[in-house]
Amino acid sequence: MKSHSSTLLAEVRSFRQNHPDVRYVDLIALDIPGHFYGKRYPVEMLEKVAAGGPLKLPQNAVLLGVQGGLFKIGDYCFNDGDPDANRRLVPGTLKPVSWESQPLGQMLITSDGTQAPIEFEPREVLAKVLERLHHKGIHPVVAFELEFYLFDKQLDNGLPQFARDPLSDDADDQPNLHIERLSRFSEVLDDMTQTAKDQGIDITVITAELGPGQFEINFGHLDDGLRAADWAALFCRSTRGVALKHGYRASFMAKPYLQFPGSGMHVHVSLYDGAGNNILAAHQQQPLRHAVAGCLELLPHCMPIFSPNHNAFRRLGGTVNAATRASWGFEDRDACVRIPESDPRNLRIEHRLASADANPYLVLAAILVGLEHGLDAKREPIAPLNDDRNSGTDFPLEMLEAVRAMQHQAVLRDKLGAEFVDVYCENKRQDHLAFQQEINAREYRWFL
Incomplete structure (x- = not known):
């Protein structure tokens, strides 16, 4: 885990050195309908995450419908308190975004490989099959x-x-x-x-x-x-x-x-x-x-x-x-x-x-x-x-x-x-x- 954090931290620091004008990085993952959701992080906070700091997003963000709304699915969404779930950074995916009007970065996040992966997260489903x-x-x-x-x-x-x-x-x-x-x-x-x-x-x-x-x-x-x-x-x-x-x-x-x-x-x-x-x-x-x-x-x-x-x-x-x-x-x-x-x-x-x-x-x-x-x-x-x-x-x-x-x-x-x-x-x-x-x-x- 320490080696894994060191690799991520080196990736983030190299990115900051090569792209000093980037202030924010979009941390993104794919939901069930195939849309990206996530958070925009200040790049200096990303270093803390890469060093092993917590990265949490609502578990139920994975369940969003095509239009972004939440449906009652079993006890999810409305009877579970909308809990957070741990995510991790996907190594090798921190890249600059060139199509926005302002300098920006993006990086994939996932729950697979965390202590409690989200069973219905698409990337986790594939990870288990592989x-x-x-x-x-x-x-x-x-x-x-x-x-x-x-x-x-x-x-x-x-x-x-x-x-x-x-x-x-x-x-x-x-x-x-x-x-x-x-x-x-x-x-x-x-x-x-x-x-x-x-x-x-x-x-x-x-x-x-x-x-x-x-x-x-x-x-x-x-x-x-x-x-x-x-x-x-x-x-x-x-x-x-x-x-x-x-x-x-x-x-x-x-x-x-x-x-x-x-x-x-x-x-x-x-x-x-x-x-x-x-x-x-x-x-x-x-x-x-x-x-x-x-x-x-x-x-x-x-x-x-x-x-x-x-x-x-x-x-x-x-x-x-x-x-x-x-x-x-x-x-x-x-x-x-x-x-x-x-x-x-x-x-x-x-x-x-x-x-x-x-x-x-x-x-x-x-x-x-x-x-x-x-x-x-x-x-x-x-x-x-x-x-x-x-x-x-x-x-x-x-x-x-x-x-x-x-x-x-x-x-x-x-x-x-x-x-x-x-x-x-x-x-x-x-x-x-x-x-x-x-x-x-x-x-x-x-x-x-």
Whole structure:
């Protein structure tokens, strides 16, 4: 612990030396809906925390709904006295913030690794899954891919407008995959990627996607699943900030346009043993088939994680490469679980179902639990789409049905934690019901 504090203290002091104009640092963590919460600390107070001083925030901040409100979930929020819970600083995440008007820093905090971790904190849920896998001799290597849209900064009566092409000042309203779009939006895209790199994130490939103003960013592969999810979360924060600085809005909303493709979170996962051998490639790839079977078996029960809100369900099945059934296939982007072509050393799955606004810690935790369950159960999967285009099993396509499917699934309650499952399902149920408490203009047109 003393060595750990010394490392953190050296990180804070080095940051202060390199950024003497920074007076405050945002200490941030991701809540259940995938939003950052936290506190803004004077940088000199951060040194005290790094040296081992207390860092406490309300436990129930993790339970905030999409709009920031608290729901009654069991005894939490209204019958527990709203207690504080200990957090710790995440080493290596203290970085400058370049998109704000004033010099600022930010650093991740978490409850995992503290004396009493919060069972339903997303990062803690993933940490427990990774710890269990490591005890089994399974070491995941992970890479995220995130799609997002650029919009004009100004909304039109609350509705998004197409991003303006900076060369022509026309709306970028033509869906295409042309490489020229990367050049036309290079100023903002270059700033996004450089800012991400300044945060310690390994950005690799940038793609102009099919939707107007839609792009995809790929991250490097990591043998640290927590850090891989950290990268995805931090990239969303910095990208939104950089976009505003350039006169745009960046959004990871799952389905901003009904007529254009939605935005997904694709996760590549390979599994290695302690000697560095690819577990999925052993025995003529039999473990790969077992892992796929486990993923597909649990997928219908994980839909509140993969599609965490009303809008995310709109993305499923409406356009190209968005499945409506749990399926798999080799080099098939219509499948939920795709097996990219690779050599045995790099054999992996690509899980393609989650929406871009899903919580990356929970998405990765759910995928890993599926893989773990499959390796333990050793069942054969259904036919791949390459052999049968109708292969697949149904999954829920609306939130309340999805919550019912998740809440009582025995494997998820065991592997993700029963307390987390109950809290998460009630959070999603309450968010969904709150979303319904508004009569929109279409209802009046149809029924008045």
